[in-house]
Amino acid sequence: MSKFIFIAGGVMSGVGKGVACASIGKVLKSKGFKVTAIKIDPYINVDAGTMNPTEHGEVFVTDDGDETDQDLGNYERFLDINILSTNYMTTGRVYQSVIERERNLEYGGKCVEVVPHVPEEVINRIKKAAELAEADFTIIEIGGTVGEYQNILFLEAIRLLKNEIPKDVMTIMVSYLPIPSKVGEMKTKPTQTAVRSLNSAGIFPDFILCRADVPLDDVRKQKLATFCNISKENAISAPDVNNIYEIPINFDNEGLGDKILEMFGLVSKTNEMNDWRELIDKISKLEKKVKIGIAGKYFSVGEFTLSDSYISVIEAIKHASWHNNVLPELTWLDTEEYENFPDKLKELDGFDGIIVPGGFGSRGIEGKIMAIRYCRENNIPYLGLCYGMQCAVIEYARNVCGLEDANSEEINPNCKNPVIHIMDEQKQKLAEKDMGGSMRLGAYPCELLPDSRARDAYGTKEISERHRHRYEFNNAYRDIMTEKGMMLAGHSPDRKLVEIVEIPGHKFFIGSQFHPEFKSRPLKPHPLFREFIKAAIS
């Protein structure tokens, strides 16, 4: 039976709770245990697919086609496992199943109540995910911050499970300790208040992970011990780092893994973090840079630039760059500007490679197409991900095949040359406004053409990659596109769907209908990103 480690956040959001969960998991895995991780989002949304990425960050797609929180991406990258939809839940999803069960008379005539039936459903889901993964440890991240009204039922689930199996449940609070510039001292009071709030929900944390600009000193550790009812050794320092992949090493150096094992009465079976340590060491010595421009649109929020919407893309670029012994330097490109000021396109000469990531809707698309044309004509390495592949097809159709009004039906449903068109299955769903969870989602097999660059990169004929789209390459244009030199390098095994396009002879020009970024791992860079970066630095 699995041990359960709940992670709750105190003081404020955005301090890296997901990465902390993933790092704790990595440490435990390195000690010879099987680990899985679950994310609980307090939203009513049934999945993350209906949330705007600028508000909620990237929608991470699992192999089995769930649209989940970006933290599942962190879990996959740190733990090097594929996580399934059982490991993601939202308030909406939990209520949905309670209501369905009630409609099916599964509560045997009982009055179905928020407590205990909702937390019970949460616990059942947690146990099921743990069982399915055959995990020794199940780490459960509770979204939001303690004290918020929204996550109270999830805290209630921790309390109930702790009552049921006290020796197998642990709670860790990830808190933030500010150092106000005018005060110049690290303050523990917000953490004390957050812990008290957790206590009032009947939960007493076993550890406090102290996120801060700098490491925690002895005085602060003692204060937390005195006021938060933990032992001094269990106030764990978690200072800011340059590279998130250092965090498991820092935790291990603080003895967190062994302390967790000790509390559960277990001992470490092995210690296998050497490859990870070697990677971090190698990165710290890298000097040469590779300049990559990303032409997305979900990154500006008011005065701030957020990169959360493209986190898997960014991580995949990092993994591939480190593999190629360079440090990535990323720039966000606002392609809308190219539409009004085409001269600005020349800035692309300053990059070693350009990526157009996934996207929806028409804003900025013409600028993206202009950028892709510039890359194609000037031999600048280009990688198009989903929407980026579709834009590359439109560009080629217009400017090489002479189909001037070529477009995607998503942008112009009435265009004469819809080189990208709605998928058959999706047409019906769109008409019925069946939007949530209804795209072509999750992993599908794809076969690669023998003489394609993609085949070279992957080193195998059949691959499996994750998708999230409604539109696809229109097969009516296969002939003209290939006659004019575009290679349709990857297909679904029944050959009905084009999954990869390439331009042979170009330094690097590949577009994939799928999202390769979801499968990249720090020590196993994704083949397409690896080859893209290799071309970029050549």
Ligand code: GLN
């Ligand atoms: N909007 C496009 C589609 O739905 C591309 C989606 C994406 O980039 N994820 O097909």
